[in-house]
Amino acid sequence: MRIQVLYFAAARERAGVSREELEVPEGASVRAAVELIASRHPRLRELLPHLRIAVNQEFGRQEDALPNGAELALIPPVAGGAGLFLVVDRPLDLAEVIAAVSGEAYGGLATFIGTLKPGELAVVIAAAAPHRREAFRACEYAIDRIKADAPIWKKECYEDGEVWVGIHP
Numbered sequence: 001m002r003i004q005v006l007y008f009a010a011a012r013e014r015a016g017v018s019r020e021e022l023e024v025p026e027g028a029s030v031r032a033a034v035e036l037i038a039s040r041h042p043r044l045r046e047l048l049p050h051l052r053i054a055v056n057q058e059f060g061r062q063e064d065a066l067p068n069g070a071e072l073a074l075i076p077p078v079a080g081g082a083g084l085f086l087v088v089d090r091p092l093d094l095a096e097v098i099a100a101v102s103g104e105a106y107g108g109l110a111t112f113i114g115t116l117k118p119g120e121l122a123v124v125i126a127a128a129a130p131h132r133r134e135a136f137r138a139c140e141y142a143i144d145r146i147k148a149d150a151p152i153w154k155k156e157c158y159e160d161g162e163v164w165v166g167i168h169p
Contacts, residue, residue, distance in 0.1 A: 001026050001068040005037060006089055009155075010164045011051055011074040014043040019089065024066065030055060031062040033072055044074070051075065057086065092121040101128040108132030110139040 005022050007015045015037075022040075024033050030053055038045040053060050054073040066072065075087055094113065102109065106128035114123040123146060127138035155164050 001028070001066075003033065003066055003068075003070045003072050005033075006071060006073040006075075008073065008075045008087065010047055011044060014047060015041040022072075026068075028066050029062065030060050030064045030066060030072070033066055034062070034074075037074070054087070092124045094121070094124050094126075097124045097126045101126045103128065106130060106135070108135035110135040112139050112143050114143065 001024060003022050003024055004019060006019050007017060012018050022033065022036065024036060028036075034048060034053065038048060051074050053062075054071075054075055055064060055066060056071050057073070060072075073087065094111065098109065098111065108131050109126065109128045110132070111127075112123070112125040113121055116122040123143070125139050125142045125146075127135045127142060129135040129138060155162060
C-alpha cells in the first residue's frame with residue numbers, strides 16, 4: 001500500500017525532500033514505516049528519538065497500523081492550549097486561523113505571526129478569550145511552548161555552518 005510521508009524542519013533537511021510517496025506492506029505499523037524511512041534516509045535515524053510522528057494529522061503510536069493512503073508526518077513536538085493546532089504543507093492563512101477561534105462569547109482576540117524568511121509566514125497563532133488580557137497571555141503562551149518544544153524554531157546559522165539547537169546528534 002502507498003502512504004505519503006511529510007518531512008518538517010531538521011527531518012526535511014536530512015531527508016533532502018519535503019514529501020514523498022512510500023510503498024509499505026499492507027497493515028504496516030508506524031514503526032515499520034519509520035524503519036523503512038530511516039533505511040532510505042540514513043541521516044534521519046539519529047533524529048528519530050527527537051521527532052513526533054503524526055498519522056493523518058494526529059499524533060500516532062509506534063504500534064499503530066497505517067491505513068492505505070495515510071499521511072505520515074515527521075515533525076517536532078507541538079503543544080498548547082486545548083490542543084487546537086495544525087501543521088500544514090501549504091501557505092498559512094491568518095484569516096483561517098482567526099475564524100477557527102472567533103465567536104460571540106469572546107471580547108478579546110490576539111494574534112501572533114512569525115516568519116523564517118521575510119514575508120513568508122512560518123507560524124500563525126490566534127487566541128480568543130472573554131477579555132483581551134487573557135487572549136494576549138494565551139497567544140504568548142502558545143508561541144513560548146512552540147519555541148520550547150519544536151526544534152524547527154531553533155536553527156542557528158553561523159559563518160562556518162548551522163545547527164539545530166535541542167537536537168544533539
